Amino acid sequence: MTDISPVLTRADENLDSSLERLFELVRIKSISTDPAYKPDCRKAAEWLVATLSNIGFTASVRDTAGHPMVVAHHAGAAEDAPHVLFYGHYDVQPVDPIELWENDPFAPAIKDLGDGRKVVTGRGTSDDKGQLMTFVEACRAYKEVHGNLPVRVTILFEGEEESGSPSLKPFLEANAAELKADYAFVCDTGMWDSDTPAIAATLRGLVGEEVTITAADRDLHSGLFGGAAANPIHILAEILAGLHDETGRVTLEGFYDGVEETPANIKASWETLGRDATSFLGEVGLSVPSGEKGRSVLELTWARPTAEVNGITGGYTGEGFKTVIAAKASAKVSFRLVGQQDPAKIRDSFRAYVRSKLPADCTAEFHEHGGSPAIQLSYDSPVLTKAKGALSDEWPKAAVVIGMGGSIPIVGDFQKMLGMDSLLVGFGLVDDRIHSPNEKYDLKSFHKGIRSWARILAALAA
């Protein structure tokens, strides 16, 4: 195994120039949602290609129907070295409301918070320019010390992440052979806390459904028909109320097929994190965990499936009152999936359940709003173990393997289209104010982030 110390030393020595490069990138106004900044997006892609080329990558700007991709390749030290795909995005959110920024969002600066923390201010410093540059600068330090990289690296930077990534799937499809690696690192997430790095190993999947119940063929007067005519809001309320039993479990037939218990050691590690119902729910004004009884809030949000009603509407919802029995009522319902739950089966089971609750003279229409299975990296996979060890060596506290309650489409796409697992490693902090005025990235995140990637690269090759 290569000695990592000189690489870390070089990363430390490079820090000022690494920061200057990050500043250059932040100064480019690559707001992907606003067509006025289209040239800036290209400029950012070109800047990245030039920067990667300087440290030995074969890099190119790749046109799409939208903003361009950056693809870069670097050989590993050995022919049989592992092959890593690194993903990040160079586009940033708009800066409105601009008057709330204390500094020009596109004039990055170091700011001393006075509590021992220094931060880099500016739009994109955390999401995602600062994060992706930790990897680029780690490669630079490695290359400068050893003349090569320990593993084969492919880089994919997109410029439409903040715009829903419309070009990503077609690009992955068209370039699958070029982009396929042993596994992907996605650097767009955060630390557990400022001393504790985190690797997300599970992401819940999602099934979205919209159901519309129709009763009478028109809205009815509740005086004339109330008590005799079916009320679709009542039917919908019963259907939705019946989705959970009194223990909080989802009642759909076969819903828990493919759901496994989280290993005891993982659950035990989560219990040390200090995020209990009081702290987790207290932040949003709540205190009583809903959902399945007898499980921690981290387990409920990371490792258990759910059924949630995301929206409901029916009848008269304006000011005042209208004594109407509506013809229709509808709800948007989503299911968060874990483990091996099958989105298609969950959808079918939901629809069958709804139909089973319908009076004979009412109908239900369904509208599909996406479906993707959960992502579950094996908790004992070697790459996870190596990355965890490398991160634990760098930071004051050992890395934790966490789950993510939501889905990140790119991870599903890598899985589905390139047959490749992803590790989510990033160094953002909860107070980075991404998408908001005064976005920042801790200098410590940037510096130790670079060192972390250097350690991970070395560990992967070992």
Add this chain to the structure above:
Amino acid sequence: MTDISPVLTRADENLDSSLERLFELVRIKSISTDPAYKPDCRKAAEWLVATLSNIGFTASVRDTAGHPMVVAHHAGAAEDAPHVLFYGHYDVQPVDPIELWENDPFAPAIKDLGDGRKVVTGRGTSDDKGQLMTFVEACRAYKEVHGNLPVRVTILFEGEEESGSPSLKPFLEANAAELKADYAFVCDTGMWDSDTPAIAATLRGLVGEEVTITAADRDLHSGLFGGAAANPIHILAEILAGLHDETGRVTLEGFYDGVEETPANIKASWETLGRDATSFLGEVGLSVPSGEKGRSVLELTWARPTAEVNGITGGYTGEGFKTVIAAKASAKVSFRLVGQQDPAKIRDSFRAYVRSKLPADCTAEFHEHGGSPAIQLSYDSPVLTKAKGALSDEWPKAAVVIGMGGSIPIVGDFQKMLGMDSLLVGFGLVDDRIHSPNEKYDLKSFHKGIRSWARILAALAA
């Protein structure tokens, strides 16, 4: 008892001139909702005062903050004769869309439908100018034959019924002593069918409530919080689903206090009317009665209380999908009341029920949308019996005593403010197209309506 035959004969002889007077009234464009027709409303009131004065009433136009009232008094044949308040309204609905009218809405005409029916066409012919003129012309015939009226009559015509009657309550309050009678006749309803007159003896009351459930202090991402955070739509769905038990009864504590069974003879008479679940619900595309099991649709809509959700909203209800757990969800709920149900108690019981279903960290806010008790005329009251007999004498089929599922505010106001029961008798038919283009009133409704009131007046004095 006075002989009614000569009065009926006189009504028959008068028919052409009665019609001409109706035409005069219909020609006045007394649209109360459109300020452009304010002078026309006054003109209609003045026309009525003149017409009533011509047949011996002491009549006057009475100013209000809106359109004027018409109040008229006529002594009875005897000092101790019963005192009747007759209510109608001279204002009419707008005529849009005017292009759908086959005749000028303010140029009334007799039209032969070719199936043996002749109708008077024009705005207000049925709602309510034709109806109120049946009473005026009955008084005329009586007066012309006998030189007086058999009972003491007070007439109240308002000009804002189609605009929500804003001046009515203040007017009743200010003139309670003058307007109080033994009972009121409200002539703004219809026949059961073209051969069967109807008297509405019960009107359901109404309690309107809006409830808003608040869970978290902001909208939450369903990925991050789903499974752990309370979802107010779920809570609301459970609350609403729990309002009825499996037999369709409302579950609120004390809800059925004051609800009595409809007398067997009344229920039996309803069963002869031929309106069963198939015919009643079939008109609106339904077939299965909801609500309390084992009761006919007429009983359910006329004589049983209900709980109906009139509107519901929460979370994301726009196009597409949003994986949000809403902070709030709300519903508008109404209760139709019968018998002696107490609106205040029902409201309290609902609120207590909602609160009992709330998780400890969620709250409910309530907003009151009106409350009025049911109107229930005793099925064996003498005035009801007399009116029923008089109507049955006039029409091919016996009069039926029916209920009305909805409330008619004027009836509640007469009850509450003047301590006076109301009988609802009218001669409209379901195909009169009130509020729509091509409104009409059957010539038979007008002619036999006049004769009906003559018979009722005589019966009341007997």
